[in-house]
Amino acid sequence: MPNTGTCKATDCNHEVIARGYCRKHYRLWKAGEMPKPRYKTCTEEKCRKPRVRASLCEEHWNAAHGKKAEAAAPAAPAAPAEGASA
Numbered sequence: 001m002p003n004t005g006t007c008k009a010t011d012c013n014h015e016v017i018a019r020g021y022c023r024k025h026y027r028l029w030k031a032g033e034m035p036k037p038r039y040k041t042c043t044e045e046k047c048r049k050p051r052v053r054a055s056l057c058e059e060h061w062n063a064a065h066g067k068k069a070e071a072a073a074p075a076a077p078a079a080p081a082e083g084a085s086a
């Protein structure tokens with residue numbers, strides 16, 4: 001038996017060939033499709049985006065701080081009703 005164990009990709013139990021990945025995932029890794037351990041990723045479970053603030057990606061940092069994607073602009077001023085005649 002190989003002494004390298006199984007692929008470290010999620011839900012993959014194939015035999016490792018390199019870099020901790022199986023043949024298939026190693027190819028993906030080389031193609032840049034797998035998360036690289038060199039940079040730190042968001043600590044949110046199942047999130048592999050790079051960290052931007054604290055230990056979270058932008059999306060999760062915003063979520064954690066109650067910020068929506070964009071600050072909601074005030075609603076449009078009262079528009080004249082349709083068919084207004086004066």
Ligand SMILES: [Zn+2]
Pocket residue numbers: 007008009012013014021022023024025026
């Ligand atoms: Zn794999």
Ligand SMILES: [Zn+2]
Pocket residue numbers: 042043044047048049056057058059060061
């Ligand atoms: Zn995240």
